[in-house]
Amino acid sequence: NAGVMQNPRHLVRRRGQEARLRCSPMKGHSHVYWYRQLPEEGLKFMVYLQKENIIDESGMPKERFSAEFPKEGPSILRIQQVVRGDSAAYFCASSPRDEKLFFGSGTQLSVL
Amino acid sequence: QQQVKQSPQSLIVQKGGISIINCAYENTAFDYFPWYQQFPGKGPALLIAIRPDVSEKKEGRFTISFNKSAKQFSLHIMDSQPGDSATYFCAASIEDSSYKLIFGSGTRLLVRP
Numbered sequence: 001n002a003g004v005m006q007n008p009r010h011l012v013r014r015r016g017q018e019a020r021l022r023c024s025p026m027k028g029h030s031h032v033y034w035y036r037q038l039p040e041e042g043l044k045f046m047v048y049l050q051k052e053n054i055i056d057e058s059g060m061p062k063e064r065f066s067a068e069f070p071k072e073g074p075s076i077l078r079i080q081q082v083v084r085g086d087s088a089a090y091f092c093a094s095s096p097r098d099e100k101l102f103f104g105s106g107t108q109l110s111v112l
Numbered sequence: 113q114q115q116v117k118q119s120p121q122s123l124i125v126q127k128g129g130i131s132i133i134n135c136a137y138e139n140t141a142f143d144y145f146p147w148y149q150q151f152p153g154k155g156p157a158l159l160i161a162i163r164p165d166v167s168e169k170k171e172g173r174f175t176i177s178f179n180k181s182a183k184q185f186s187l188h189i190m191d192s193q194p195g196d197s198a199t200y201f202c203a204a205s206i207e208d209s210s211y212k213l214i215f216g217s218g219t220r221l222l223v224r225p
Contacts, residue, residue, distance in 0.1 A: 004155070033211055042118075042201050042215030043156065056212065091155050101211060103148075103155030 025094030118216025
């Protein structure tokens with residue numbers, strides 16, 4: 001039973017480019033969450049999705065960030081026009097219900 | 113009010129010793145308190161969790177102590193091993209939104225052989 005799969009592991013973008021981070025939840029999990037971890041800090045909640053629905057996006061920056069979890073395929077976190085401050089580790093988690101989150105290994109985004 | 117304060121920032125313990133990490137919170141609505149273990153390059157993994165209706169929970173060498181009146185909880189690692197060297201995060205959430213974990217800033221534990 002594979003865990004939460006995130007790709008790519010490392011993503012390098014220049015300022016102004018777009019970043020797309022992908023997450024496939026554990027088998028049988030229908031709830032997906034995105035968290036961001038800045039260096040030397042704890043994780044911070046960004047968004048909670050179920051298939052085709054955004055349940056809670058209270059942690060998402062108002063601009064440039066969006067997330068989706070389509071009926072088919074992985075969840076996508078999209079960051080448009082990246083800036084240096086977006087450099088962070090982005091973790092996806094999944095759960096069968098909204099408890100006991102299982103985290104992936106993360107995508108390290110570096111903005112040059 | 114939404115913060116969870118964690119200390120110490122780093123901790124060095126000899127093999128076989130006890131590692132103690134402390135967390136404090138302000139929001140009395142928090143009712144779920146998990147601890148996560150994170151190895152370099154990996155995502156956090158749930159280690160142990162507690163709800164405020166009990167004062168202590170033990171799983172193997174890991175124990176959570178919870179003091180509701182003081183709004184504090186701590187992780188004790190007994191007989192610490194070099195393999196326990198990792199970053200540990202406490203967290204808290206509210207039942208209605210238990211997925212929205214508020215994480216502490218982390219404690220980097222090093223267990224010396």
